[in-house]
Amino acid sequence: MSGFNYHKASDVADAAGKSSSDDALPLAGGMTILPSIKLGLSDPSDLVDLAGIGDLKGVSVDGDTVTIGAMTRHADVAGSADVQQAIPALAALAGGIGDAQVRNRGTLGGSIANNDPAADYPAACLGLGATIVTSNREIAADDFFKGLFETALDAGEIITAVKFPVPAKAAYEKFPNPASRYALVGVFVSDGPAGTRVAVTGAGVNGVFRQGDMEAALGGSFSADALEGISVSEGDMASDLHAASDYRAHLVGVIAKRAVAAAAG
Amino acid sequence: MATVSMTVNGNAVAADVEPDTLLVDYIREHIGLTGTHVGCDTSQCGSCCVMLDGDSVKSCTMLAVQAEGAEVTTIEGVADNGEFHPMQQAFHDNHALQCGFCTPGMVISAIDLAAKNPDIDEAGVRRGLEGNLCRCTGYHNIVKAVLAGAQAMKG
Numbered sequence: 260m261s262g263f264n265y266h267k268a269s270d271v272a273d274a275a276g277k278s279s280s281d282d283a284l285p286l287a288g289g290m291t292i293l294p295s296i297k298l299g300l301s302d303p304s305d306l307v308d309l310a311g312i313g314d315l316k317g318v319s320v321d322g323d324t325v326t327i328g329a330m331t332r333h334a335d336v337a338g339s340a341d342v343q344q345a346i347p348a349l350a351a352l353a354g355g356i357g358d359a360q361v362r363n364r365g366t367l368g369g370s371i372a373n374n375d376p377a378a379d380y381p382a383a384c385l386g387l388g389a390t391i392v393t394s395n396r397e398i399a400a401d402d403f404f405k406g407l408f409e410t411a412l413d414a415g416e417i418i419t420a421v422k423f424p425v426p427a428k429a430a431y432e433k434f435p436n437p438a439s440r441y442a443l444v445g446v447f448v449s450d451g452p453a454g455t456r457v458a459v460t461g462a463g464v465n466g467v468f469r470q471g472d473m474e475a476a477l478g479g480s481f482s483a484d485a486l487e488g489i490s491v492s493e494g495d496m497a498s499d500l501h502a503a504s505d506y507r508a509h510l511v512g513v514i515a516k517r518a519v520a521a522a523a524g
Numbered sequence: 525m526a527t528v529s530m531t532v533n534g535n536a537v538a539a540d541v542e543p544d545t546l547l548v549d550y551i552r553e554h555i556g557l558t559g560t561h562v563g564c565d566t567s568q569c570g571s572c573c574v575m576l577d578g579d580s581v582k583s584c585t586m587l588a589v590q591a592e593g594a595e596v597t598t599i600e601g602v603a604d605n606g607e608f609h610p611m612q613q614a615f616h617d618n619h620a621l622q623c624g625f626c627t628p629g630m631v632i633s634a635i636d637l638a639a640k641n642p643d644i645d646e647a648g649v650r651r652g653l654e655g656n657l658c659r660c661t662g663y664h665n666i667v668k669a670v671l672a673g674a675q676a677m678k679g
Contacts, residue, residue, distance in 0.1 A: 265526070265543035265589050286590075293585050294567050296544075306543070308590065334579070358655025359633065360570065363579040364586065439568075440654060 263296075264305045270312055271417050275394045278307040279415030285309055287330060287369030290361050315368070315419055320345055323425045323452065326392075329368025329418040333357070336367065346387070348429040348447070348522070352379050355433065357440050368418040371403070374410050374466060376497065377441035381467040382431065382460035383423075386446075388453025390422040397422075406465045426451030428481065430522035432514050433461070436501055443502050444510040448518045450481050457515060462507040464497045473515055481523055483516040528588045532557065533601025541588050547581075548572045550588035551598060559599040559628050563657070570656030573629035574598050580636035582655070599628035602635065611635045614673030615666075622660035630656050630666060638674035646671065 268274035268285075278285045282304035286292060295301040309315060315330035318339045325345050327336060336342055337354030356362055356370075356379050370380040371391065384391065384400040391398045394417040403411050412418070426449040433445035442461030449456050457473040460466075476485040491511045496504035528545075529538040532555055539554035551574065552558050563571035565584050572584040575597040602609040608616065611634050621627045630653070637652040638644060644652065649670045650663070658666060 262542070262544055265587070267589075289586060289590065290567070293587070297565065306587075310590065358570075359637065359652055360573060360580055360582045360585075360655045361567075363576075363581050 263303050265308065266305060267308045267311050271315070271394050271419055274307050274309055274312065274417050275415045277305065278417070280304070281414060283307060283414075285372070285417060287366040287372070288332065288364040290357070290365040290369065291373045291375065292369075309368075309417070318342055325349070325423045325425060326420050327367055327423070328420050330366050333362035333365050333367070333370075334359075337362065345425050346423060346429060348426075348431050348449070349383055349387070349423060352383050352431040352447070355379065355431075355435075355440075367421055371421070372410060372412060372418055374404055374406075374408050375441070376407050376463065376466040377436075377439075377443070377445075377461040378467075379431070379433065379442060379445055379460065382442075382445050382447040382458045384421060384458075385467050385469060386431070386456045386458030387423050387426060387429065387449050387451075388456060389424070391418055392420040392422060393418050401469075404467050408466075424452045426453070428522040430518045432518040432521060434510055434514055444507055444514050446511065446515045446518045448477070448515065448522050450477070450522070454478075455481065459511055459515075462491075462496050462511050464495055464504075468495075470511070470515070477519065481519065483520040483523070486512065486516050486519060526589060528592050530591050530594045530596055532596045533598060539588075543587065543589055545588045546584055547574070547586040547588050547591050547596075548583035550591075551583060551596070554588075557598050557600050561625055561628055563625065563629075568655075568657065569626065570629040570633060570653075571626050573632040573656065575632055575636065580633050597632075599631060602631065609635065610676035611638065611670070611673035614669040614676055618665045618669035618672060620661065620665040620669035621658075626656060626658045626660075630658065634666075634670045634673060635677075638670065638677050642674060642678050644671070644674050649674075 284303040286306040286308045316328045333353045342350040389400045429449035431447045433442040445460040447458045455478045457470040491508040493504045496507040498504040561571035563569035567585040
């Protein structure tokens with residue numbers, strides 16, 4: 260480890276203030292930051308722990324919106340009766356992140372602030388048309404994810420919650436990397452108040468993205484058959500030791516059909 | 525340096541550590557409990573699993589300062605007055621280890637898994653242990669042990 264100062268934030272304003280310098284980072288569950296620091300990929304001057312801020316945790320349902328606090332752990336989202344009832348696809352997604360120990364520490368806010376191109380939650384946010392609530396504004400998911408590990412967040416801006424509109428239909432399917440359980444390809448589909456959405460994680464060269472051709476086809480008929488013949492551009496796909504771009508492009512089509520079948524079923 | 529206090533296996537402990545001290549190093553180096561192992565040190569193998577406030581966590585992927593005030597149980601704390609925990613006994617009965625390096629983490633994860641899923645089946649055990657790697661056994665006896673241990677824990 261590299262040596263850093265540790266602060267336990269008392270509230271959101273305190274956290275925002277203490278993490279406003281370029282070299283400071285907010286600390287949520289730490290499931291990415293801590294391994295990154297250990298590997299020398301990140302070298303913050305200060306870590307600002309959000310764990311003591313009680314009002315960042317929990318799930319609430321208000322009419323057609325499910326609001327999840329940024330520090331709510333994956334295990335708590337997966338086990339929430341409210342989430343299971345309102346958006347079962349979201350509870351299932353949370354229950355499939357990483358392993359049990361990651362789910363016992365990792366948080367919704369930490370995941371989307373990191374915006375790993377193979378993470379699951381960015382697909383849920385984009386695939387449901389969620390709104391990311393921060394310490395000073397609300398950001399539509401469509402405007403939040405800006406590329407690999409990049410978001411619309413400013414330095415010192417703290418995610419406090421995510422608001423998910425309850426869809427009529429939704430499902431998430433992923434083809435996990437068998438070693439890491441990260442999505443080699445993951446597709447979140449939904450139909451509801453935020454329109455017809457197809458969000459793809461794990462595959463895109465610039466991280467999570469919406470697949471417009473599939474959304475248009477599903478807007479006409481929300482069925483797996485409607486996706487027949489739609490090809491995904493290899494040029495937009497990532498290529499690495501885990502999978503080549505042509506394989507990922509093929510998988511996007513396969514996994515999208517499975518997701519639509521599950522949502523429509 | 526900061527004084528970090530917590531409860532480990534029912535005992536109040538405290539040590540002065542740097543902020544970047546990992547929980548596993550706090551437990552092993554400062555408290556002197558070396559049953560918790562460091563295998564990969566990259567959050568993958570699960571040898572370092574401990575119970576933290578009722579949930580299994582990887583102690584190589586947590587700072588000691590994050591556990592301030594927490595209740596921690598390590599492998600040394602699961603037996604009851606010299607009697608194996610039912611999950612330890614099940615690992616013994618089913619020969620669920622060879623070299624034994626991963627076993628402390630396996631047992632901790634298995635206790636957490638069985639406590640939360642008393643009627644777990646084989647597929648659930650295999651999925652639930654995704655965060656624990658064993659390089660010796662091929663998992664068959666581990667899975668048998670966890671199923672038996674889960675039954676025994678139901679009492």
